[in-house]
Amino acid sequence: MGRAELQNSGIRCTTVCKMRAVIPYKKTNAKSRLSPVLTLEEREEFVELMLKDVVTAISKAGIEAIDILTTSAGSVADDIKANVVVDKPGLNEALNGYLQNANEPVLIIMADLPLVTPRHIQEITASDKDVVIVPGKGGGTNILFIRDPASFHVKYYDSSFMTHCDIAREMSQSLEVYDSFLLSTDIDEPHDLVELLLHGQGLSKNYIQQKFEFEVSKGRVKLKSN
Amino acid sequence: MGRAELQNSGIRCTTVCKMRAVIPYKKTNAKSRLSPVLTLEEREEFVELMLKDVVTAISKAGIEAIDILTTSAGSVADDIKANVVVDKPGLNEALNGYLQNANEPVLIIMADLPLVTPRHIQEITASDKDVVIVPGKGGGTNILFIRDPASFHVKYYDSSFMTHCDIAREMSQSLEVYDSFLLSTDIDEPHDLVELLLHGQGLSKNYIQQKFEFEVSKGRVKLKSN
Numbered sequence: 323m324g325r326a327e328l329q330n331s332g333i334r335c336t337t338v339c340k341m342r343a344v345i346p347y348k349k350t351n352a353k354s355r356l357s358p359v360l361t362l363e364e365r366e367e368f369v370e371l372m373l374k375d376v377v378t379a380i381s382k383a384g385i386e387a388i389d390i391l392t393t394s395a396g397s398v399a400d401d402i403k404a405n406v407v408v409d410k411p412g413l414n415e416a417l418n419g420y421l422q423n424a425n426e427p428v429l430i431i432m433a434d435l436p437l438v439t440p441r442h443i444q445e446i447t448a449s450d451k452d453v454v455i456v457p458g459k460g461g462g463t464n465i466l467f468i469r470d471p472a473s474f475h476v477k478y479y480d481s482s483f484m485t486h487c488d489i490a491r492e493m494s495q496s497l498e499v500y501d502s503f504l505l506s507t508d509i510d511e512p513h514d515l516v517e518l519l520l521h522g523q524g525l526s527k528n529y530i531q532q533k534f535e536f537e538v539s540k541g542r543v544k545l546k547s548n
Numbered sequence: 549m550g551r552a553e554l555q556n557s558g559i560r561c562t563t564v565c566k567m568r569a570v571i572p573y574k575k576t577n578a579k580s581r582l583s584p585v586l587t588l589e590e591r592e593e594f595v596e597l598m599l600k601d602v603v604t605a606i607s608k609a610g611i612e613a614i615d616i617l618t619t620s621a622g623s624v625a626d627d628i629k630a631n632v633v634v635d636k637p638g639l640n641e642a643l644n645g646y647l648q649n650a651n652e653p654v655l656i657i658m659a660d661l662p663l664v665t666p667r668h669i670q671e672i673t674a675s676d677k678d679v680v681i682v683p684g685k686g687g688g689t690n691i692l693f694i695r696d697p698a699s700f701h702v703k704y705y706d707s708s709f710m711t712h713c714d715i716a717r718e719m720s721q722s723l724e725v726y727d728s729f730l731l732s733t734d735i736d737e738p739h740d741l742v743e744l745l746l747h748g749q750g751l752s753k754n755y756i757q758q759k760f761e762f763e764v765s766k767g768r769v770k771l772k773s774n
Contacts, residue, residue: 457729460739461746461764480764483746503683506729513686520687520709538687538706 341427341447342387343380344420345404346413347373349397353434359512359534359545368529370399372509375436375524377404383443385429391416413478421471430466430476432458436518436526437504438465445500452495456505457483464505470495515545567653567673568613569606570646571630572639573599575623579660585738585760585771594755596625598735601662601750603630609669611655617642639704647697656692656702658684662744662752663730664691671726678721682731683709690731696721741771 351362352369360368373390380388381403388404398406409416421428429447431438446454446467453474456465461481468474473493477485490497507517509526515534518527537546577588578595586594599616606614607629614630624632635642647654655673657664672680672693679700682691687707694700699719703711716723733743735752741760744753763772 457747460742461762481762501729502727503685503729503732504727506732516686521683536687536707 340387341385341429342389342424343385343429343431344389344391344407344417345373345376345431345433346417347390347392347398347433350394353510355511359515368526369433371524371526371529372436373433374402375526376431376433376438377402378524379438379440380429380431380443382440383447385443385447389420391420414476417476417478421468421475424471427467427469428471430468432464432508434508434510435464435505436509436524437507437521439504442502442505449498449500451498453490454498454500455483455486455490456500456502458506458508462508464508465500512545566613567611567655568615568650569611569655569657570615570617570633570643571599571602571657571659572643573616573618573624573659576620579736581737582741585741594752595659597750597752597755598662599659600628601752602657602659602664603628604750605664605666606655606657606669608666609673611669611673615646617646640702643702643704647694647701650697653693653695654697656694658690658734660734660736661690661731662735662750663733663747665730668728668731675724675726677724679716680724680726681709681712681716682726682728684732684734688734690734691726738771
């Protein structure tokens with residue numbers, strides 16, 4: 323069921339309804355800010371494992387249509403159970419083009435959120451609001467759930483959390499801010515790997531656990547190479 | 549009602565039941581890691597406003613017995629509506645002494661969590677688990693809810709999140725980890741003030757807003773003096 327039908331019947335779409343998830347993804351030379359602790363090859367392996375963890379969570383939440391949005395089809399491993407959508411570089415242009423062509427609610431989720439669980443996805447997509455934003459650290463947007471893709475557009479980079487809240491207001495879309503530490507933790511820098519070790523459970527956590535262990539000093543946990 | 553009665557009747561204590569909240573608090577030369585952006589006097593003003601925001605949220609959640617645990621009675625402003633409990637230095641010793649003397653469920657909440665809302669407190673204290681832990685960034689424990697204080701002890705510092713999970717297991721206490729970005733954000737360092745500006749709404753947010761504004765660069769929001 324699409325949204326128009328649901329509005330007529332007064333019932334909101336939940337995870338049992340048709341919806342799509344889209345994951346922007348870049349493998350080549352990904353996560354350069356992790357280069358102090360991981361080599362280029364390791365970073366490329368690691369982002370693929372994070373992507374697999376994200377796809378698994380979405381899939382277990384009951385969303386069947388999962389698209390990986392990338393600039394290079396060859397960068398997505400064959401064993402990842404998702405469609406590959408190839409577009410030109412430019413995250414905002416690619417996502418807004420995607421939204422324009424979507425006829426059902428869309429969940430935009432970043433590939434560097436390996437702490438996501440099926441329960442998160444189910445709660446976000448069960449919201450009774452038009453748009454759900456999951457803030458990242460430092461003013462970012464880590465997940466966006468958009469019921470009516472024609473009534474929204476994205477503008478990532480540069481404090482996108484505030485921008486997306488503004489866009490929702492301008493477009494008269496009701497808004498929920500979903501509060502989650504695990505989803506606020508996009509894995510960008512070495513200290514984010516500590517959160518993955520502490521709170522993760524998937525493939526990417528296992529990968530990092532093989533390479534690092536905890537070092538506790540001055541009340542905070544740090545990484546130490548194995 | 550204490551826990552023993554509730555177990556007998558099969559009903560769990562929620563926020564309408566009797567419980568206590570305790571907030572460890574230090575004003576003198578507090579938050580030294582904020583010294584690059586705030587003077588000593590400003591930091592002492594700021595921690596008092598954060599404490600007021602925390603007390604307001606707890607109070608609005610319906611908890612009437614609020615204790616501020618400090619080493620100096622004079623450090624707590626008269627207009628803060630809470631009891632002042634003076635103890636010797638040593639966070640763990642003071643809190644474990646407090647727990648030993650408590651006859652009702654206890655919520656331990658840090659004073660540097662100005663993003664806390666009454667809803668957070670209500671959800672945490674409504675848990676059906678024996679112990680609820682709210683993790684902070686980097687392996688810390690920002691809030692602990694303990695139904696039966698005689699069956700738990702605290703050990704803050706040095707990756708206390710893992711330690712408190714272990715203690716709950718050792719003491720056969722059922723455990724919930726409460727996932728909140730806002731509650732994971734203890735205000736320790738300048739970049740934490742960005743989160744307060746973005747997501748806060750209380751006295752301490754207003755204080756920081758008078759001094760700083762956003763500066764957007766390289767996709768992240770930073771602070772800039774007014």
